[in-house]
Amino acid sequence: MQNKNVSSVLKSVQKPGRYIGGEYNSVIKDKASVKCRFAFCFPDTYEIGMSNLGVRILYDVINKDKDVWCERVYAPWTDMKEKMEEYSIPLTAVESGDPLTDFDMVAFSLQYELCYTTALAMLKLAGIPLYSKDRGEECPIIVGGGPCVYNAEPVADFFDLINVGEGEEVLLEICHLYNEMRDNGSYTREGFLREASHIEGVYIPSLYEVSYNEDGTLREYQPRYPDVPKTVKKRIVRDMDKAPYPEKLVMPYIETVHDRIVLEVYRGCIRGCRFCQAGMVYRPVREKSPETLCKQAKCLFDNTGYDEISLISLSISDYSELPKLTDDLLEWTDDAHVSLSLPSLRIDSFSEELMRKVSSVRTGGITFAPEAGTQRLRDVINKNVTEEDLMRSVGIAFRGGKSNVKLYFMNGLPTETLEDIEGIAELAKRVVGAYFKIPKPERPHGIGVTISVSCFVPKPFTPFQWERQNSFEELIEKQKHLKNSITDKHVRYTYHDARVSRIEAILARGDRRLAPAIALAVEEGAIFDAWDEYFDYDRWINVFERCGVDPDFYTTRGFGIDEVLPWDIIDVGVTKSFLKREREKAYAEKTTPSCAEHCSGCGANKLGGKTRWCK
Amino acid sequence: MVQIENKVVPPDKDVNNPHNNIKIILRFKFRKVGRLQYISHLDLVRTMNKIVVRSGLPLYYTEGFNPKPKMVFAAPLSIGTESYAEYMDLRLKDRVDPALAMKLLNRNMTDEMQAVECYYPDSKFTDMKWLSYSIKIHTVGASAELASECERTLTAERLEILKSTKSGEKLVDIRPLVRSASVVFDSGALNISCILSADQSSFLNPEYIVSALKEKCGILNDPDLTAEHYTVTRLSAFTEDMSPFR
Numbered sequence A: 001m002q003n004k005n006v007s008s009v010l011k012s013v014q015k016p017g018r019y020i021g022g023e024y025n026s027v028i029k030d031k032a033s034v035k036c037r038f039a040f041c042f043p044d045t046y047e048i049g050m051s052n053l054g055v056r057i058l059y060d061v062i063n064k065d066k067d068v069w070c071e072r073v074y075a076p077w078t079d080m081k082e083k084m085e086e087y088s089i090p091l092t093a094v095e096s097g098d099p100l101t102d103f104d105m106v107a108f109s110l111q112y113e114l115c116y117t118t119a120l121a122m123l124k125l126a127g128i129p130l131y132s133k134d135r136g137e138e139c140p141i142i143v144g145g146g147p148c149v150y151n152a153e154p155v156a157d158f159f160d161l162i163n164v165g166e167g168e169e170v171l172l173e174i175c176h177l178y179n180e181m182r183d184n185g186s187y188t189r190e191g192f193l194r195e196a197s198h199i200e201g202v203y204i205p206s207l208y209e210v211s212y213n214e215d216g217t218l219r220e221y222q223p224r225y226p227d228v229p230k231t232v233k234k235r236i237v238r239d240m241d242k243a244p245y246p247e248k249l250v251m252p253y254i255e256t257v258h259d260r261i262v263l264e265v266y267r268g269c270i271r272g273c274r275f276c277q278a279g280m281v282y283r284p285v286r287e288k289s290p291e292t293l294c295k296q297a298k299c300l301f302d303n304t305g306y307d308e309i310s311l312i313s314l315s316i317s318d319y320s321e322l323p324k325l326t327d328d329l330l331e332w333t334d335d336a337h338v339s340l341s342l343p344s345l346r347i348d349s350f351s352e353e354l355m356r357k358v359s360s361v362r363t364g365g366i367t368f369a370p371e372a373g374t375q376r377l378r379d380v381i382n383k384n385v386t387e388e389d390l391m392r393s394v395g396i397a398f399r400g401g402k403s404n405v406k407l408y409f410m411n412g413l414p415t416e417t418l419e420d421i422e423g424i425a426e427l428a429k430r431v432v433g434a435y436f437k438i439p440k441p442e443r444p445h446g447i448g449v450t451i452s453v454s455c456f457v458p459k460p461f462t463p464f465q466w467e468r469q470n471s472f473e474e475l476i477e478k479q480k481h482l483k484n485s486i487t488d489k490h491v492r493y494t495y496h497d498a499r500v501s502r503i504e505a506i507l508a509r510g511d512r513r514l515a516p517a518i519a520l521a522v523e524e525g526a527i528f529d530a531w532d533e534y535f536d537y538d539r540w541i542n543v544f545e546r547c548g549v550d551p552d553f554y555t556t557r558g559f560g561i562d563e564v565l566p567w568d569i570i571d572v573g574v575t576k577s578f579l580k581r582e583r584e585k586a587y588a589e590k591t592t593p594s595c596a597e598h599c600s601g602c603g604a605n606k607l608g609g610k611t612r613w614c615k
Numbered sequence B: 001m002v003q004i005e006n007k008v009v010p011p012d013k014d015v016n017n018p019h020n021n022i023k024i025i026l027r028f029k030f031r032k033v034g035r036l037q038y039i040s041h042l043d044l045v046r047t048m049n050k051i052v053v054r055s056g057l058p059l060y061y062t063e064g065f066n067p068k069p070k071m072v073f074a075a076p077l078s079i080g081t082e083s084y085a086e087y088m089d090l091r092l093k094d095r096v097d098p099a100l101a102m103k104l105l106n107r108n109m110t111d112e113m114q115a116v117e118c119y120y121p122d123s124k125f126t127d128m129k130w131l132s133y134s135i136k137i138h139t140v141g142a143s144a145e146l147a148s149e150c151e152r153t154l155t156a157e158r159l160e161i162l163k164s165t166k167s168g169e170k171l172v173d174i175r176p177l178v179r180s181a182s183v184v185f186d187s188g189a190l191n192i193s194c195i196l197s198a199d200q201s202s203f204l205n206p207e208y209i210v211s212a213l214k215e216k217c218g219i220l221n222d223p224d225l226t227a228e229h230y231t232v233t234r235l236s237a238f239t240e241d242m243s244p245f246r
């Protein structure tokens, strides 16, 4: 946004630093000498987008190619959006300040369903038609990627090309194909998309005919041409030690959400909680070696000057070489005044050693996620932690000086009864009890236990993908019941807005018939639905009604076990038969061991990849 | 806005630490221009923290739970002001060649923020008493007449502006804080050169000059934000007797 006239606008909005670019390590290339201009859009604010590890990796990976210039684009906050609309200022990329219509590819990272409206609002601000079918030859190719695209059907009509799976390799392949076709003069929009559909991990929604049964369920996905694959296989990076990793990070001037080095330790999860989509879609589990991680950490520290390194993955304590990794890092981090943090600790891994070594554990709040209130329900969801684990962990935490413990739970899980709900209150009470059991001199002064309860959203590619979601009324009833069950004055209770979970479920499990409703919501001003202050339930219900979408069809209706699912078009590695098996075991209240104990044949190993456990 | 938060390095208490006996303080004068005018002082501090770490200089860290490099800035800028006269005092563990230090720092910053001088100072930030600014106003109806009207306003006996304080709005005379001001009409804009108080107890933000003119001379009143604009640039710092601050 370097246009002169914008300076008064910049002075009139909150946090103008969001829009200026010019950061250290941001990449500037000569636009005349690159073949492909690639705009990487994050459909949320600068502060959130700049914290996203995936985008930071891909920015670096794409820019290593001299023929491609990748720039960043973020959603303007509503005050800026208003000004842009008022003064016809188009959405521009941070690096060059050029409008998105100047680009060859415009890619969106879809991290959560509620960002769909923001993504479309960005297209609108850029003056790009929302629907793929309305875009002409001169329009950039609109690309979607990120965790949401394991079921991208609700927004499939808005994207020309969807990258299913990890983007490190495939995005460059797409750019190379594009450059090649431009160079040899064979490029047409249609021809390019058709050719791109042959790349593993590329899904071209317009190349499939979708039909429905009379009862509204899906009949089939039919490729329009014989060379178009029947299902699209997820793309993975096979060897994490060889995967491209950024040595430099763009350094934001303004404070972002995660203003620190984020080190991805491994991909996937060995646990297999039955409600968790990430745990399934990122399989097979692929670790990085401690050597690789230490090298990357040191290099990033030298290039950024951050004073914190956060080790992340879905369940960090399951990393098979965690003690070696933390020891190796501690060899230099203390002297460099760098602290370590681990954001996702499992209850059964919490230890005095970790409390000593890891500063986030030492100084931060303590959070555990039992997810369900009774052992029965924890078995149903395959959350393999026991009450004993929890009591042991909170005991260590209290003795270590922690006086506040936060516990995460979910309401509306399959088979849940009122007894399970009461179990949440009882568990919290027993945590309080564990505090009072510790002799006074050995425990901190004062205690608070917070239970935070979200609502279950059945997600694609989980054993619970067919489940019905509790109705709004049922969820409210359960929230009330829990409230009444809490008697201990040391226990605080917070819960998630059930209306948000309902919209999330619709967008997560929906099909292509949702597109007109989403477009209409954007037409009527929807943006930043992931932000409480902009989420508007009534607007959603209203647009669904006007577009003939029945919310119950995607929520309180369970999906038939033999029904064609919108996401059947994607092959995520984990097989449907495994998910069915897991579902049956859930109903039988039987748990499944983690990959580290026993491979349960989920099917993800057929994607290949250097893994520790897969058979 | 008038108050500035500028703390002078407190005297050492920790005499047991050998590094603490002699305080090695290196001063950088740097520019912060272009797009970086939109970066707040707080964000500048945060950014500079990482820059000095990357530079590899032998930094002195604060004691305590959350050690940070020790640095102090003079006269914070408000958002929307460019500057060629920013000062930072950085505390080091060991002496280094200032020319080398400047090189190390500049390598880790973009062109819009670069150190232009680096030295071991004799003065304190409290010795900085005046700052000069250039303000360029592109306003509808700018003319030589308007320029002289603006100059008369700024140099009149009193220059009263409304300031919001804890006890509501108050009329304050800021004229004593304006050492000099001239306004000329050039290239379609009103060009103001002024020297304003930088004293810690009576710091005058140049935005007050713009708002005083807005109020008294009716400039910058177009409701269309893109029709008019102004830039503010801090140029140099001076001591009480108007010799260059160093």
Ligand code: SF4
Residues within 6 Å of the ligand: A270, A283, A284, A285, A595, A598, A599, A600, A601, A602, A603, A604, A605, A613, A614, A615
């Ligand atoms: S193939 Fe086996 S070990 Fe590999 S992710 Fe699946 S269940 Fe785990």
